[in-house]
Every structure is written in structure tokens, then in C-alpha cells.
Amino acid sequence: MTLPTYFLSHGGGPWPWLRDQFGAAYDVLDASLRDIPRQVGGKPKAVLVVSSHWETEPFQLSSGTQPGMIYDYGGFPPHTYRIVYGAPGSPALAARAQALLQAAGIDAGLDAGRGFDHGTFSAMYPVFPEADVPIVQLSLRRNLDPQAHLAAGRALRPLRDEGVLIVGSGLSYHNLRAFNGAGAAASHQFDGWLRAAMALPPEERSIALTHWEQAPAARAAHPREEHLLPLMVALGAAEHEAAEVVYHEDTFFGALAVSSFRFGAGNR
Template structure:
């Protein structure tokens, strides 16, 4: 199998599970163009740990780690199997790269994993396992964390960083259709950095991008983006998977790093440039 691309997805609010919109359609079209992965590895901000942990669960449960949403969301299940062998491979790779990692035989799939996976692989027939997000990560070290996992993409594993391109919960307004200007400006700056393959800009994004601290008052939903970028091996094309900006400030844009067969979305070669 040729190397699979890596993927950053904006997983949105839990309601995204039932309301795919443009972003969900983009994910479905992306998955349809890929060779079938042997497994999927997901890094999500909803599993943060002091040191890296890797889910070795054979049958991960669906975790409904949210409150105050419509009842049908709590009935949804994503019964994909785990993949203990690839999970152990991830542990070995992290340890070899200086990230002491441990197995977690109980961990299920949080909504940062199963919500976007409902649109990528709705049949839940591809094995899935999660790798935790260390709480001490910075954008720079998140690039290295992703790079440690990169060999898995050569082995048929789809590496997914699941977060949110913008994530200011204080400014979300359910039903609001007018987009706040800062969210659009931040989204555009990140898109330009990603399409240029500019590792340095991405590492410095939370300091240099316009309105960065407003877009991300906390960093955990941004960090899966540099993880996914770091897991790719430049020079690679970056494909923009467009999504709406919902609730005034929640960008649903996603990115794929690597060759996407028969892609009909405009892409531009990453040149691996740094500042």
C-alpha cells in the first residue's frame, strides 16, 4: 500500500454527528477517494494525559463525553473495532522517539474521534485506536509528536488529528449565521500557512496569526493540526477540505496532507519551507 495522507479534521460541536453539512460531505468525499486504511489513529483534545497513552482496546466503547445536547446524540454508537497490534506499534514508535508511552487497555472513543468518523467511515468497519494528547505539548512539540507517528502512514494507518480550527466557546451562538470577522481572518492565515507547507508559521501560529488568542483561548483544539502536519513527510500536497463557519465563530475547515487519489479539490504542493 502506498503512503496514506494524514488528516486534520475540525470535529465541531457534538451535533455535527447528525448535521454533516458541507464539512461532513467533504469528509465523505475524501474517504471515498482513499485506499481503504488498515486502521485509523486519532489524536483528540478530549483525551489529554500527562504522558502519552495509547488505547490498546480490542472493542472500544463509544464515549458520550458532553452534556446538555439533544437526547438522540446519546443514543449514537460507533462500534468500530480497535487494533491492539497497531496500537502497540504506536507505543514502540513514540518510545523510540523519546516520548515514553503506555498502553491503555480500557480507553474508548471520545466524540473527537467518533463524530467525524461517522462521516468518514459511517459503517464503522475500519479499526480505530486513539493516542492521547500530552498536556505539555506546544505547537512546535506537537509537530515532533506527529513526526514520531509518521511511519504508520506508510503501513496503511490513516493518522487523524481531530480538533477545531477555531475554538472560542464564549463566542459561539447557536443559530447565528453572521460570521465574526476574526474567525474568517484566522482561518485564512492558517490556510495560507498550511497550503504553503510552512512549518515555521504553523509552529508560531498561536503567537503570530491574527486574533490567535481569541480564536484559541486554550490550545488543546489547535494542537491536533500540527500533529497531523508533523505526521506527513514534506514535500507533500495540502488539500483544503472546506467547511462552513458555524455559530458565528466555529470554523469547520479541515486539511489533508499527502496525495489524495483523483482529488477534485484544488491543492498546492507543500515545500516544507520554514521561517
């Protein structure tokens, strides 16, 4: 069975542990994440998460057996700095992914000390709340070149036939200076373009997304593109397959348009 790939808008900070503060604000996102095991037919053997919160040169893969926690956020309640998401790592998957990248001429290293950042544990907790699926993180390349990340996805495509779920974790809109009504227009313009691009024929889709800066309100939506680049890896690993919107809101944080996508068939 060939697993689909995903680009997930992972929300803000440690939101799954702040339901009292946020109320129903994350209910739609939470439901979309909890539905992923059904879409993929159960639990995969492992997950490869492309993290928007880890940039290196060259690519790096987390290769420890029991990754620790990285609380890469600020201003949240004390209990959010004691969160433990205890999913195991997978040195074998890290080595396999490294080999695939290197075989494609893409330099990649292993980092046994890298822990889970919130782009991973906040997104994966609703999907696998029992933390019983091994997870390996893949960094972004520091130059944030869309073509390099698309190529990395292409190289990693065989993992889908090996029971590995490839997930790009970011946000389809990420301008923290306008993460409110001030960013509404830009988020809606960019999100509309992004969803339209997903419906293009595969070759046109890849070209459009690697030239994302030409999209309406592109730099207003992504002053820096680290939260968009995981999308390129997820796309590259399923480049010739259909995309489907699996999460969309027009009023995220009151006014923002955000989306998540699946590439390849899932269970309807």
C-alpha cells in the same frame, strides 16, 4: 501506497445524530468527511485519531479491542447519550505506535480502557458509517507544546506506509464563548492566516504553525489550543508534503470560518 494525513474540523457535539435539529447546517462538513474514502483509495487498514478531547502526561494510546463510548458533551437530547459507534480497536496498532514514539525518545503509554470520545466518533461516523475500520486514539500531551506534537507526528510517519490513516480531530476555530457572530471576525482572521500558512514551503510552514500564537486573532480563535494541537501531529507525519484545503466554510454556525486540511496526495 503511502496514505495522506488529515486535520479535520469535527463539528459540534454529536451532530451526525442531530440532523433533524440542525437541518442543512452540517451538509458541507458531512460531504467532505464522506469523501475521504475516495481520496485515500478505499478503506485503510486502521485509523489513528489524535483526539482533542483527551489530554494525558505522557502521550497515551487507546489499546482495547472494543472501545466503549464517552459522551463528553452536555445539553443534548437523550438519544445522543445512547449512541454506539462500534468500530473495533487495534491493540497491535497501539503497540506499534507506542514503539515508534518510544524509538524517537517520546514517552507513551497504553490505555486499554479508553473509549471513543465525540471528537472521534462524530468525525469517523460519516467517514466509515459501518464502523468496520479499527480505530486507535492518541491523546494530546497535557502541556500542549506544539513542538512535542509535531515531533510525535514525525515519529508516527511510518504508519502511513503500513495502511494506517492518521487523522487529527479538532476544530480550526474553537472559542465556545463566541461560537456565533461574536466570533466571526476572529475566526475569519485566524482561518485566513491558517490557510495561507499551509501554502508556505514546508520548513516555513512548520515554523509558522509552531508559532501559531503570533497569528492574527490567535487567542481569540483558540483561548485554549487543545482543538488546534491535533493539526501538529497530522502535519508532522507529512511534514514535507503539500497541504490542501478539503473543507472550508465562511458561515459555519451562521458566521464562523472553519477549515480542514489534507497533507499528502489523495485521489482528485
